[in-house]
Amino acid sequence: MNVQSIIGDTPLVELTTFDVPSGVRLFAKLEFMNPGGSIKDRMVDYVLADAERRGLLRPGATIVENTSGNTGAAIAMLAAARGYRAVLTMPDKVSKEKRDALRALGAEVVICPTSAAPDSEKHYVSCARRIHAETPGSFMLNQYDNPLNAEAHFRSTGPEIWEALGPAVTAFVASGSTGGTISGVSRYLKQRNPAVTSVLLDPVGSVYHRWFHHGVLDPAEIAPYFVEGVGEDHLAQCMDFSVVDDVLRFTDADAFAACHHLARHEGLLCGGSSGANVWGALRVAHSLKGPATVVTVLPDSGGRYLSKIYNPQWLSENGFGPGATSERDDDL
Structure with missing residues (x-):
């Protein structure tokens, strides 16, 4: 188990x-x-398993994602268990407890201003996409636009x-x-x-x-x-x-x-x-x-x-x- x-x-x-x-x-x-403390465990496990099966996520790779905390906790937990590096971006309104939990699990946390406009480079989604583009071989779940997110709950x-x-x-x-x-x-x-x-x-x-x-x-x-x-x-x-x-x-x-x-x-x-x-x-x-x-x-x-x-x-x-x-x- x-x-x-x-x-x-x-x-x-x-x-x-x-x-x-x-x-x-x-x-x-x-x-x-759930073991990671939230409903997001389901989606993250489902998306990562699919990426591994399709060769999109290879051993030792970096997982990058924007998160309000819970998706990040699930990623940090599963990255640690599966041997991946995790880099997570989040808005600054996220509680200290969430930030500390991610770091305790070994994730790198990048804090972005909550007030940043959606099209701003400082927005936490834009920041994650930039880090993903700059990190060779990295994988981004893209939870907001990934149909596998909903499929995880359907199944x-x-x-x-x-x-x-x-x-x-x-x-x-x-x-x-x-x-x-x-x-x-x-x-x-x-x-x-x-x-x-x-x-x-x-x-x-x-x-x-x-x-x-x-x-x-x-x-x-x-x-x-x-x-x-x-x-x-x-x-x-x-x-x-x-x-x-x-x-x-x-x-x-x-x-x-x-x-x-x-x-x-x-x-x-x-x-x-x-x-x-x-x-x-x-x-x-x-x-x-x-x-x-x-x-x-x-x-x-x-x-x-x-x-x-x-x-x-x-x-x-x-x-x-x-x-x-x-x-x-x-x-x-």
Whole structure:
């Protein structure tokens, strides 16, 4: 047995402390229980295995990728296990815990300004592409535009959800950046039952919400937000809107409030994207009449955000007063 062999088959638990309509059940897949600590383990392992089979990734090569942290952790873990070098670029809003974890696994980390425009040389995606071009024999996953990203979830996450719940699944809800999770899982579930509803969650400051509803890509909408690993400042080719039925917009406060409820009442210490996913799942749950089952994923652990989401001083300094993350009964 090796580290790759224990990726996937994560537990699916029912969330029981939230106020939902009678007959509506809420389930969450604990993706932070993957060995690298996040849902990104699935995609990275799948893409690297494909690259190795096709001779695109050779022994001792360098893996280069842009990441908000979790993809980087998966790359660093698997690079160490398989004997590759890893060079990872990330925006400076990424938590210190994530940066330190990547370095501990032997990866080289290049920090780029979060404020850099998508077409700027300083943008973390542009930086990764430059390093890849300058490094002979290197391999770049290109997670935002690689169809294998969504295929990984079509072949693993989606089937696992269906195996556990089957036709009971009414809706799948998840935030997205690359779009791999929402696209792959939704495509699989809809193939099993076309009536399954798929809902993408998008943070204020990202472009997906307006693009989905109005077909407009407005640079003026791009703005900073604190939740990591979700939303985007450009359209990722991996995002398949043809399998998405609706896009809901959330705020940092929405996500963080759900995080605190998960920790204090469900015993689940999760990251901001998990909070966003649960907030969205609750919104969808309240639109349904039982019997119905809403499923989401908890992409990573709150242990990577102790200096931020779970730090009262950080919350206060960034405008999240006591009311911003307190449990609001009308929403949760």
